[in-house]
Amino acid sequence: MASEPPVAQSRxxxxxxxxxxxxxxxxxxxxxxxxxxxSRLLLHTVVPLASLRPATEVVRSVVGGxxxxxxxxxxxxxxxxxxxxxVISLTLPAVARQxxxxxxxxxxxxxxxxxxxxxxxxxVLYIIPESPPWLHLWSRFLVGLAAGYGLYIVHCGAACLPTxxxxxxxxxxxxxxxxxxxxALLFFSLGLGATLTLLLLGV
Amino acid sequence: xxxxxxxxxxxxxxxxxxxDMRALLGQSWRLFMRAPRFFVLSGALVLLGxxxxxxxxxxxxxxxxxxxxxxxxxxxxxxxxSFLRHAWRRAPAALLxxxxxxxxxxxxxxxxxxxxxxxxxLLCMAPVVVAMQEEDGWAGxxxxxxxxxxxxxxxxxxxxxxxxxxxxxxLAVNLLGTLVLVGLIVSVPFSAVIMTLAFRxxxxxxxx
Numbered sequence: 092m093a094s095e096p097p098v099a100q101s102r103x104x105x106x107x108x109x110x111x112x113x114x115x116x117x118x119x120x121x122x123x124x125x126x127x128x129x130s131r132l133l134l135h136t137v138v139p140l141a142s143l144r145p146a147t148e149v150v151r152s153v154v155g156g157x158x159x160x161x162x163x164x165x166x167x168x169x170x171x172x173x174x175x176x177x178v179i180s181l182t183l184p185a186v187a188r189q190x191x192x193x194x195x196x197x198x199x200x201x202x203x204x205x206x207x208x209x210x211x212x213x214x215v216l217y218i219i220p221e222s223p224p225w226l227h228l229w230s231r232f233l234v235g236l237a238a239g240y241g242l243y244i245v246h247c248g249a250a251c252l253p254t255x256x257x258x259x260x261x262x263x264x265x266x267x268x269x270x271x272x273x274x275a276l277l278f279f280s281l282g283l284g285a286t287l288t289l290l291l292l293g294v
Numbered sequence: 295x296x297x298x299x300x301x302x303x304x305x306x307x308x309x310x311x312x313x314d315m316r317a318l319l320g321q322s323w324r325l326f327m328r329a330p331r332f333f334v335l336s337g338a339l340v341l342l343g344x345x346x347x348x349x350x351x352x353x354x355x356x357x358x359x360x361x362x363x364x365x366x367x368x369x370x371x372x373x374x375x376s377f378l379r380h381a382w383r384r385a386p387a388a389l390l391x392x393x394x395x396x397x398x399x400x401x402x403x404x405x406x407x408x409x410x411x412x413x414x415x416l417l418c419m420a421p422v423v424v425a426m427q428e429e430d431g432w433a434g435x436x437x438x439x440x441x442x443x444x445x446x447x448x449x450x451x452x453x454x455x456x457x458x459x460x461x462x463x464x465l466a467v468n469l470l471g472t473l474v475l476v477g478l479i480v481s482v483p484f485s486a487v488i489m490t491l492a493f494r495x496x497x498x499x500x501x502x
Contacts, residue, residue, distance in 0.1 A: 166406060174408040178458060185455035188312050196455070269459070272466050277408070284407045 213237030304452035354385035
């Protein structure tokens with residue numbers, strides 16, 4: 092009996108993500124070969140995983156006795172994650188074209204979704220409070236490392252596509268610069284929006 | 295023709311011809327270096343005029359700068375007096391267009407910010423379109439402004455990916471400019487050059 096590809100074997104939620112972290116090239120090779128449905132990606136991957144960070148905000152606010160602030164920050168966090176996913180998914184085909192890589196919008200959304208999985212999973216670390224400072228800094232450092240691993244996933248994805256080998260590194264670098272710029276814009280805008288909302292609510 | 299038909303036509307016209315950002319940056323830098331003193335001086339005027347007038351002079355001065363860039367692209371020599379003349383003559387349409395963009399962005403921002411940014415992206419080319427219009431002055435301001443907004447939205451909707459990358463590029467250039475103390479007087483006019491050349495590239499494909 093022919094062995095099933097790893098994607099078909101990993102039906103349980105969580106097992107697929109563990110396989111992605113261990114063997115990203117195998118998962119991406121199969122995922123990028125098919126034409127992924129963006130709505131399915133959104134419902135089964137993006138929304139559940141992007142909700143992890145907002146959930147930590149709510150839990151922290153419940154523990155701290157400030158639910159109103161937590162809800163506002165949770166909504167802002169969710170929009171930050173969702174907005175970043177959406178903007179990078181829409182921008183990545185244009186970035187890819189600069190490096191002679193053909194990447195349509197569906198495959199771009201799939202690649203970005205998989206690349207953001209480590210960052211989303213690591214965002215449970217935001218539940219760690221600001222005190223003690225060393226633990227707080229260490230948790231944020233781990234989140235940063237996880238985000239960096241996402242760039243490695245992008246590199247694996249580029250290797251699965253018909254990409255000139257010498258263009259993969261510059262493509263990943265350009266993706267990192269674009270992501271950092273968009274993240275900075277969304278973080279600033281949503282942070283300002285959350286601050287104004289909290290001021291208006293008198294919280 | 296409805297707006298969605300406009301977008302389909304624009305997509306078909308631009309199919310297979312995407313923006314080459316490296317070539318665009320190179321072309322923009324060469325144009326900038328043809329008259330660096332003019333650009334630095336006009337950039338300083340745009341920033342100073344914008345700050346002193348609490349943003350009121352920012353739209354017409356920006357439109358005047360874009361018009362000067364468009365003139366340079368067809369061989370004209372940029373002058374500060376013609377830059378100011380273009381700004382003055384296109385001020386009514388520039389102010390109306392930018393007011394509509396600001397209102398749309400603010401209304402979208404009420405829905406947790408991101409829709410506001412989407413509206414800004416959709417309409418951000420409108421001041422460039424106003425600068426490119428041959429008609430100017432007060433007569434027909436509303437009609438010209440609405441046409442500019444429609445064309446800007448059509449181009450943005452037909453080339454979402456390129457438009458997003460262009461917006462990120464312009465944002466990154468201006469972020470670099472803010473890191474250097476007076477960098478904005480270089481990055482702002484350089485951004486205007488980039489946007490003008492990108493619009494020219496799309497305009498030539500759509501025959502507008």
